[in-house]
Amino acid sequence: MNRRTTMNEMMTGVLVLLVGLLLGAIFFGGLWWTVRKCVTSKRPTLWLLSSLLLRTSTTMIGFYIVADGHWQRMLLCLLGFLMARHIVTRLTRTSGEAQTGSVTETRHAP
Secondary structure (H helix, E strand, O other): OOHHHHHHHHHHHHHHHHHHHHHHHHHHHHHHHHHHHHHHOOOHHHHHHHHHHHHHHHHHHHHHHHHOOOHHHHHHHHHHHHHHHHHHHHHOOOHHHHHHOOOOOOOOOO
């Protein structure tokens, strides 16, 4: 294996990781947007099902194209996808959740 082949494989790996990040941002960012939209919608079920179908199909098609039959690429794409989940979760916290550090904390009426 020569130096040029190794460089090409590393560049491919970085690109696959970035595509995984993008797919994760689309999936989890879309989920966050959908949940916020459902709160005020008259048809939340339609929003949730449509979003689920669109987000899942986009993600699965993206993974299929990126992997191109290589399990290593699939694994790198999944790593980027999970990194995006962590990033989107951090970015979409409300101010109260950020201060307490708890995402699962619920607020009840007095």
